[in-house]
Amino acid sequence: xxxxxxxxxxxxxxxxxxxxxxxxxxxxxxxxxxxxxxxxxxxxxxxxxxxxxxxxxxxxxxxxxxxxxxxxxxxxxxxxxxxxxxxxxxxxxxxxxxxxxxxxxxxxxxxxxxxxxxxxxxxxxxxxxxxxxxxxxxxxxxxxxxxxxxxxxxxxxxxxxxxxxxxxxxxxxxxxxxxxxxxxxxxxxxxxxxxxxxxxxxxxxxxxxxxxxxxxxxxxxxxxxxxxxxxxxxxxxxxxxxxxxxxxxxxxxxxxxxxxxxxxxxxxxxxxxxxxxxxxxxxxxxxxxxxxxxxxxxxxxxxxxxxxxxxxxxxxxxxxxxxxxxxxxxxxxxxxxxxxxxxxxxxxxxxxxxxxxxxxxxxxxxxxxxxxxxxxxxxxxxxxxxxxxxxxxxxxxxxxxxxxxxxxxxxxxxxxxxxxxxxxxxxxxxxxxxxxxxxxxxxxxxxxxxxxxxxxxxxxxxxxxxxxxxxxxxxxxxxxxxxxxxxxxxxxxxxxxxxxxxxxxxxxxxxxxxxxxxxxxxxxxxxxxxxxxxxxxxxxxxxxxxxxxxxxxxxxxxxxxxxxxxxxxxxxxxxxxxxxxxxxxxxxxxxxxxxxxxxxxxxxxxxxxxxxxxxxxxxxxxxxxxxxxxxxxxxxxxxxxxxxxxx
Amino acid sequence: xxxxxxxxxxxxxxxxxxxxxxxxxxxxxxxxxxxxxxxxxxxxxxxxxxxxxxxxxxxxxxxxxxxxxxxxxxxxxxxxxxxxxxxxxxxxxxxxxxxxxxxxxxxxxxxxxxxxxxxxxxxxxxxxxxxxxxxxxxxxxxxxxxxxxxxxxxxxxxxxxxxxxxxxxxxxxxxxxx
Amino acid sequence: xxxxxxxxxxxxxxxxxxxxxxxxxxxxxxxxxxxxxxxxxxxxxxxxxxxxxxxxxxxxxxxxxxxxxxxxxxxxxxxxxxxxxxxxxxxxxxxxxxxxxxxxxxxxxxxxxxxxxxxxxxxxxxxxxxxxxxxxxxxxxxxxxxxxxxxxxxxxx
Numbered sequence: 001x002x003x004x005x006x007x008x009x010x011x012x013x014x015x016x017x018x019x020x021x022x023x024x025x026x027x028x029x030x031x032x033x034x035x036x037x038x039x040x041x042x043x044x045x046x047x048x049x050x051x052x053x054x055x056x057x058x059x060x061x062x063x064x065x066x067x068x069x070x071x072x073x074x075x076x077x078x079x080x081x082x083x084x085x086x087x088x089x090x091x092x093x094x095x096x097x098x099x100x101x102x103x104x105x106x107x108x109x110x111x112x113x114x115x116x117x118x119x120x121x122x123x124x125x126x127x128x129x130x131x132x133x134x135x136x137x138x139x140x141x142x143x144x145x146x147x148x149x150x151x152x153x154x155x156x157x158x159x160x161x162x163x164x165x166x167x168x169x170x171x172x173x174x175x176x177x178x179x180x181x182x183x184x185x186x187x188x189x190x191x192x193x194x195x196x197x198x199x200x201x202x203x204x205x206x207x208x209x210x211x212x213x214x215x216x217x218x219x220x221x222x223x224x225x226x227x228x229x230x231x232x233x234x235x236x237x238x239x240x241x242x243x244x245x246x247x248x249x250x251x252x253x254x255x256x257x258x259x260x261x262x263x264x265x266x267x268x269x270x271x272x273x274x275x276x277x278x279x280x281x282x283x284x285x286x287x288x289x290x291x292x293x294x295x296x297x298x299x300x301x302x303x304x305x306x307x308x309x310x311x312x313x314x315x316x317x318x319x320x321x322x323x324x325x326x327x328x329x330x331x332x333x334x335x336x337x338x339x340x341x342x343x344x345x346x347x348x349x350x351x352x353x354x355x356x357x358x359x360x361x362x363x364x365x366x367x368x369x370x371x372x373x374x375x376x377x378x379x380x381x382x383x384x385x386x387x388x389x390x391x392x393x394x395x396x397x398x399x400x401x402x403x404x405x406x407x408x409x410x411x412x413x414x415x416x417x418x419x420x421x422x423x424x425x426x427x428x429x430x431x432x433x434x435x436x437x438x439x440x441x442x443x444x445x446x447x448x449x450x451x452x453x454x455x456x457x458x459x460x461x462x463x464x465x466x467x468x469x470x471x472x473x474x475x476x477x478x479x480x481x482x483x484x485x486x487x488x489x490x491x492x493x494x495x496x497x498x499x500x501x502x503x504x505x506x507x508x509x510x511x512x513x514x515x516x517x518x519x520x521x522x523x524x525x526x527x528x529x530x531x532x533x534x535x536x537x538x539x540x541x542x543x544x545x546x547x548x549x550x551x552x553x554x555x556x557x558x559x560x561x562x563x564x565x566x567x568x569x570x571x572x573x574x575x576x577x578x579x580x581x582x583x584x585x586x587x588x589x590x591x592x593x594x595x596x597x598x599x600x601x602x603x604x605x606x607x608x609x610x611x612x613x614x615x616x617x618x619x620x621x622x623x624x625x626x627x628x629x630x631x632x633x634x635x636x637x638x639x640x641x642x643x644x645x646x647x
Numbered sequence: 648x649x650x651x652x653x654x655x656x657x658x659x660x661x662x663x664x665x666x667x668x669x670x671x672x673x674x675x676x677x678x679x680x681x682x683x684x685x686x687x688x689x690x691x692x693x694x695x696x697x698x699x700x701x702x703x704x705x706x707x708x709x710x711x712x713x714x715x716x717x718x719x720x721x722x723x724x725x726x727x728x729x730x731x732x733x734x735x736x737x738x739x740x741x742x743x744x745x746x747x748x749x750x751x752x753x754x755x756x757x758x759x760x761x762x763x764x765x766x767x768x769x770x771x772x773x774x775x776x777x778x779x780x781x782x783x784x785x786x787x788x789x790x791x792x793x794x795x796x797x798x799x800x801x802x803x804x805x806x807x808x809x810x811x812x813x814x815x816x817x818x819x820x821x822x823x824x825x
Numbered sequence: 826x827x828x829x830x831x832x833x834x835x836x837x838x839x840x841x842x843x844x845x846x847x848x849x850x851x852x853x854x855x856x857x858x859x860x861x862x863x864x865x866x867x868x869x870x871x872x873x874x875x876x877x878x879x880x881x882x883x884x885x886x887x888x889x890x891x892x893x894x895x896x897x898x899x900x901x902x903x904x905x906x907x908x909x910x911x912x913x914x915x916x917x918x919x920x921x922x923x924x925x926x927x928x929x930x931x932x933x934x935x936x937x938x939x940x941x942x943x944x945x946x947x948x949x950x951x952x953x954x955x956x957x958x959x960x961x962x963x964x965x966x967x968x969x970x971x972x973x974x975x976x977x978x979x980x981x982x
Binding site for chain 2: 910
C-alpha cells in the first residue's frame with residue numbers, strides 16, 4: 001500500500017509540474033494573474049508530494065519493506081539504523097528523489113523570494129523550474145521508479161554498498177546535490193531573461209547570490225567527496241579524476257568563471273552574452289554529470305546503473321542545450337552590444353583572462369573525460385584518460401589562475417596606472433620572490449613546488465596588503481582596530497568573502513602541492529612484533545583480531561606508531577561483506593598539520609602471525625580540509641545580505 | 648548591423664557532442680578487447696593442485712580451453728564450472744584440453760570448489776598472478792580458446808555456456824593441424 | 826590470532842587471500858619503492874574503476890606491483906615494463922594516453938583552448954579599448970544602479 005501511495009504521489013506531482021509550467025507561461029503571455037497563481041499552487045503541491053514520496057521511501061527503508069525492489073537491493077536486516085536512512089539515497093532511484101526534492105525546495109524558495117521582486121521574469125522562471133522538475137518526476141515515474149515491487153518478496157535484502165556505510169554519505173550527496181540543483185535557479189533566470197527579452201541587468205543581480213549559494217554547496221560537496229575518498233577508499237588520495245569527480249568539477253569551474261565575469265557586467269554592462277552562455281553551460285554540465293553517473297556510458301566509481309535512464313537524461317540534455325543556445329542565438333542582436341574599455345591594463349582584462357583559464361580548464365576536463373569515447377568512435381581503440389594526464393595538463397592552468405587571483409582584486413578597474421601597479425604589487429612580488437628563495441634554501445628542489453609556494457605567498461601578500469590598508473583607513477577615522485576589521489568584513493562582505501575564498505584556495509593549493517611532492521609510502525610484510533620504518537616513523541605489527549559485526553566480518557590489525565616515543569595505535573582492517581566479492585579496506589590514520597600517518601591492511605596470514613601493510617606518510621593533506629573550511633566560510637560571508645550604508 | 652546568420656551555428660555546435668554521447672550507448676566501457684587474440688599464447692609452467700607440473704608447451708597440436716577462475720567469484724564461476732566439466736568430458740577424446748587457472752585464492756577454498764563441482768580436468772593455482780597478467784585478465788571468469796598451433800583465437804569474459812564452448816571448440820577442431 | 830576470535834564463515838575462508846609469505850629471487854638490480862611507484866602510477870588497476878596500480882588496495886594491483894618490481898629488478902627499463910603491460914592489456918591500461926597519433930588531440934586540447942581564448946580576448950579587448958571612452962553614460966542607467974555602482978566603487982578606492 002505504502003509503495004503505491006508513493007508512486008501515486010509521484011504521478012500527481014508530475015501532472016502538477018507539467019500544468020504549472022504551462023500555466024505560468026500562459027499567464028505571462030495572456031496577462032492573466034489567475035494562471036500564474038495556479039502555477040504557484042502547483043509548485044507548492046509538487047513540493048508537498050515529493051516530500052511525501054521521500055518520506056514514504058524512507059519509511060519503507062526503516063520498516064525493511066523488501067517487497068520494494070529498491071529497498072531490497074540497498075539494505076538488509078543487518079544494516080544499522082543510520083545507514084538505513086542514508087541508504088535511501090544510496091543508489092540511483094533514491095538519489096533522484098533526493099535531487100527532485102531539493103529542486104522542489106529551491107522552487108519554493110524562489111517563489112517566496114521573487115514573487116514580488118522579479119515580476120517580469122518570474123513567470124518564466126517558474127516555467128523553467130517546473131519544467132525541469134517535471135523531467136525529474138518523469139524519471140521517477142517511468143525510467144527509475146523507486147517504488148517498483150519485487151516478487152517474490154525476499155526474506156532479506158542485498159544490503160547497501162559497503163563503501164557507502166560512512167558518515168560522509170549523509171553530507172556528501174546532500175551538499176553536492178544542493179549545489180547541482182541550486183544551479184537550476186540561475187539557469188531559470190537566464191532563460192527567463194532570454195524569453196522575455198529583458199536581457200539587461202535585472203536577472204544578473206538576482207542570479208548572482210543564487211549562484212554563490214549553489215557554488216558554496218558544490219564546493220562543500222566536492223570537499224567532502226575528497227575526504228570520503230581519502231578515508232574510505234583506502235588508496236591514500238583525495239582526488240582521482242574519476243569521470244564522476246570531473247562531472248562535479250566542471251560546473252564548479254564554469255560557475256566560478258561566471259561569479260567573476262558577472263562583476264564586469266554589473267559594473268560595465270558588458271559581456272551579457274557571455275554571462276548567459278556561462279550560465280547555460282554550467283547547467284548543461286550539471287545535466288551532463290547526472291547523465292555520466294547514471295547512464296553507464298563511461299566507466300567510473302559511481303557507475304550507478306544502466307538501462308533506459310541514460311537515454312532519458314541524454315534527451316533532456318539535448319532539449320535543454322539546443323533550446324537554450326537557440327534562444328541565445330535568437331536574442332543575439334540584443335545581446336551583442338559593443339563593449340568599451342578604458343585600457344588594456346585593467347581589472348576587466350584580468351577577469352577576462354581568468355575566464356579564459358577557467359573555461360579552458362573546464363574544456364580540458366570535459367574533453368579528457370569524453371576522449372575515450374571519441375577514440376573508440378573514430379579509431380576503434382579503447383584508451384584511458386586518467387589522473388596523470390589531468391594533473392599534467394591542469395597544473396599550468398591552475399598556476400595561471402593563482403597568479404591572476406593575486407592580480408585581479410588589486411589592479412584598478414578601468415585603467416591601471418604604473419603608479420597603481422607599483423603601489424599594489426611591488427611588495428607582494430618581492431615577498432613572493434623572497435618566499436621562493438626561502439623555500440629553495442630550505443631544500444625544496446621541485447621547481448613546481450617552489451613556483452606554487454611562491455605564487456601562493458604572493459597572492460596571500462596581496463590579500464594581506466589590501467586588508468591592512470583598508471583597516472588602517474578605517475582606524476584612521478577613529479575606529480579601534482578589531483571592530484574596524486569586523487566592520488570591513490561585514491560591510492564589504494562580498495569583496496572580503498571573495499578574499500577569504502581565495503585564501504582557502506591558496507591553503508588547498510599548498511596542501512595539494514605538498515601531498516603530491518612530499519608524500520612517501522612503502523609496502524611491507526611484517527611478522528608479529530616486527531616494525532617498518534618510514535620518514536622517521538616506526539610502525540610495529542602487534543596483533544591481528546577478527547570480529548563479527550552486524551552485517552560484515554572484520555579482520556583488523558593492530559599497529560603501534562612511534563617516532564621514538566609511542567604516538568598511538570592504529571587499527572586498519574579488512575571488512576568482508578556477504579554481498580561483496582572482494583573485501584573492503586578500512587584504513588586507519590593519524591592526522592596532523594604537517595603529515596598524516598596512513599595505514600592500509602593488505603594480505604595477512606590466517607593465523608595472525610604475519611600481515612602486509614601499506615604505510616604512507618602523506619604530507620600536508622590536512623591543509624586541504626582546512627582550506628576547504630576557510631573557502632566555505634568565505635563563500636558563506638559572501639552570501640550574507642549586503643548591509644545598507646547607515647550614513 | 649548584419650543579420651549574422653552564423654549565430655545559429657552555436658546551438659548546432661552542441662550536436663556533435665550529443666551524438667558522441669549517444670554513441671556511448673552502443674559501447675560497453677567494461678568490454679576491453681584483448682590484444683592477445685590472434686597472437687601465440689604466453690607459455691607458463693604451474694604446479695597443479697595434484698602436484699604435477701602443468702604447462703602448455705607439451706600441448707601443441709591440441710585445442711586448449713584455458714579458464715581463469717576463483718572460488719570467491721560468485722556466481723559466475725559457480726555457473727560455469729559444470730559447463731567446463733561437461734565440455735572436458737565431451738571433448739577430451741577429440742583432443743581438446745581444458746585447463747583451469749585459479750587466481751587470488753586460497754588453496755583450501757579452491758580445493759573445496761573443485762571437489763564440490765567434481766572437476767576432473769587439470770587445475771593449477773597462480774599464486775603470484777603472473778600467468779593471469781601474462782594473459783591480460785581483468786577478473787574472473789575469463790576463458791581463452793587456443794588453436795592447435797598454440798595461438799589465442801578467442802577470449803570470453805564472464806560465465807561460459809555450453810553453446811559458447813561448443814561454437815569455439817568446434818570451429819578450432821575443424822581447422823587443420825598446421 | 827587473539828582477541829575476539831570468532832568462527833570464520835565459509836565466505837571468509839574463501840575470501841582470505843593466500844600468499845603473504847613469498848620468497849623472491851635475489852635481484853640483479855636494487856629497485857627503490859619510488860621507482861615501482863612511478864611505473865605503477867601510470868598503469869590502470871584493471872579490477873578497479875579509476876585507480877592506478879600504485880594506489881589501488883586490491884589484490885590484483887598488489888600482484889601487478891610485484892610484477893613491476895620483479896621486471897625492474899631483472900634489469901628492464903621502465904618503458905619496457907610499461908610496454909609489457911600494454912602488449913597484454915592494450916593501450917587502455919595507460920592512465921595517460923601516449924603522445925602520438927590520434928591521442929595528440931587530447932594533449933593539444935588544453936593548449937588550443939587557452940590559445941583560442943586568449944586570441945578572442947585580445948581581439949575584443951583591443952577593439953573595446955579603441956572604442957570611444959566609455960564611462961557608461963552611453964547607456965541609460967537607472968538611479969538605483971548608479972547609486973550602487975558609486976557605493977561599490979567607493980569601497981575599492
